[in-house]
Amino acid sequence: MLAANAAREFDLLVEGATVVTMDAQDTTIDDCVIGVTNGSITLLEKRRPDASYLANEVIDARGMVALPGFVNTHTHCFQSLLKGLGADLPLIGWLNSSVQPFGVRVTHRQQELAALLTCMEALKSGCTTLCEFFYTNQDPELADVCVEAMRRTGIRSVLMRTFQDLGQEYNTPDCYIEPVETALAEVERLGRTYDDGDMLSVWAGPDVTWATSKRGYEKTLEYCLAAGVRYTMHLKETPEDDDMCRRYYGTGIVELLDKIGFLTSKFLAVHCVGLDEHEVELFAERGVSVSHNPATNLYLGSGIAPIPALLAAGANVCLGTDGAASNNATDMLDAMRLAALMQKGALRDATAMSARDVVRMATVGGAKALGREGELGTIEVGKRADLVLFDPNHLKSTPMHDPLATVVYSSSLENIDTTIVNGTVAYRKGRFACGVEEAELLEWIRDELRA
Ligand SMILES: [Zn+2]
Numbered sequence: 001m002l003a004a005n006a007a008r009e010f011d012l013l014v015e016g017a018t019v020v021t022m023d024a025q026d027t028t029i030d031d032c033v034i035g036v037t038n039g040s041i042t043l044l045e046k047r048r049p050d051a052s053y054l055a056n057e058v059i060d061a062r063g064m065v066a067l068p069g070f071v072n073t074h075t076h077c078f079q080s081l082l083k084g085l086g087a088d089l090p091l092i093g094w095l096n097s098s099v100q101p102f103g104v105r106v107t108h109r110q111q112e113l114a115a116l117l118t119c120m121e122a123l124k125s126g127c128t129t130l131c132e133f134f135y136t137n138q139d140p141e142l143a144d145v146c147v148e149a150m151r152r153t154g155i156r157s158v159l160m161r162t163f164q165d166l167g168q169e170y171n172t173p174d175c176y177i178e179p180v181e182t183a184l185a186e187v188e189r190l191g192r193t194y195d196d197g198d199m200l201s202v203w204a205g206p207d208v209t210w211a212t213s214k215r216g217y218e219k220t221l222e223y224c225l226a227a228g229v230r231y232t233m234h235l236k237e238t239p240e241d242d243d244m245c246r247r248y249y250g251t252g253i254v255e256l257l258d259k260i261g262f263l264t265s266k267f268l269a270v271h272c273v274g275l276d277e278h279e280v281e282l283f284a285e286r287g288v289s290v291s292h293n294p295a296t297n298l299y300l301g302s303g304i305a306p307i308p309a310l311l312a313a314g315a316n317v318c319l320g321t322d323g324a325a326s327n328n329a330t331d332m333l334d335a336m337r338l339a340a341l342m343q344k345g346a347l348r349d350a351t352a353m354s355a356r357d358v359v360r361m362a363t364v365g366g367a368k369a370l371g372r373e374g375e376l377g378t379i380e381v382g383k384r385a386d387l388v389l390f391d392p393n394h395l396k397s398t399p400m401h402d403p404l405a406t407v408v409y410s411s412s413l414e415n416i417d418t419t420i421v422n423g424t425v426a427y428r429k430g431r432f433a434c435g436v437e438e439a440e441l442l443e444w445i446r447d448e449l450r451a
Pocket residue numbers: 074075076133234270322323
């Protein structure tokens with residue numbers, strides 16, 4: 001047994017921050033000490049003058065706010081090279097003029113650079129877990145290149161290897177289209193090769209409703225339930241989702257999915273702009289998680305998802321940036337601000353969405369959508385040390401009267417001082433632990449796009 005005054009030892013200590021834990025009691029601890037051992041939080045207490053701590057690495061976080069790392073539940077890495085292309089067009093026009101022509105030709109080098117750019121920008125916005133919704137399947141090795149680049153940055157990641165098994169009439173490129181069996185064999189291969197159940201997970205899923213057959217949904221569900229794999233898809237982003245389903249199967253897409261048992265707690269539905277009241281209740285009842293991507297819904301003019309209604313019904317909602325071709329960034333601070341403002345304006349009600357609501361979506365909601373609420377999403381002893389240190393000492397964010405209001409409404413990338421993933425510093429004061437310098441990456445990208 002330790003003597004009362006014995007020094008406790010840690011791998012990493014974060015000292016002096018105001019810690020917004022986002023736990024069930026909404027606990028905030030001023031002048032706090034966070035101790036980390038083997039990637040997990042093993043100490044969380046107000047600093048005591050009489051206590052002594054030993055650690056390999058100590059971060060002085062006085063004056064800063066510590067939050068759980070943000071979980072970005074939806075992006076497409078390759079689109080980071082397309083920022084601004086196809087601007088000011090609706091979804092299908094934008095897809096056909098920017099994303100698809102590039103997507104079918106993306107090279108290994110471009111995929112690698114795009115993944116580095118996405119993950120480094122994400123880390124710099126306080127994101128510790130990034131979900132890559134992967135669908136450029138013409139070359140299986142592109143997925144491997146993407147995974148390797150994501151892993152290199154030290155971010156926790158999920159590779160969602162999705163598929164299209166039809167869609168020619170909506171201009172889905174032929175080279176993407178494959179039998180569902182081929183897609184699921186790839187999910188199995190990628191899972192076997194990379195999924196460690198912690199730093200990297202592999203999921204499955206259809207891409208969009210207009211490129212998926214009913215058999216595609218059924219086979220995906222059968223595989224995922226048998227293999228314990230989670231799944232995702234774009235859903236009700238625009239009216240095309242229902243149109244195509246009605247023409248092929250005579251029902252709306254949500255009704256079709258419910259009939260085949262697709263709506264489960266393992267399903268992450270992306271966008272959900274067009275959910276009606278009945279569907280909102282159904283999602284809550286079935287335990288479906290919704291990935292809300294406010295920037296892309298505004299940029300493509302897709303509309304405003306019924307997020308307050310989903311939350312009121314008890315559904316789990318998380319946040320995503322979507323690909324940077326429709327955002328046009330991978331910035332979780334920006335996603336939180338837009339998520340709060342768009343509902344206040346749309347509903348003409350300033351209480352419709354609070355700063356705490358959107359931070360909860362970006363942390364606790366994201367962890368739950370990944371089925372990892374026991375390990376991620378809050379700052380509590382026993383959880384993984386995925387942390388962000390927010391420094392309010394900048395013009396835009398001074399003064400700080402309310403930490404969560406400052407984080408959501410008065411922040412930018414310059415406020416993110418440090419991002420810690422699994423107890424390891426991945427980003428700190430402009431430097432990335434992966435060894436790639438920001439200026440170096442930008443030069444590589446400029447060279448590649450000039451070539
Ligand atoms: Zn998307």
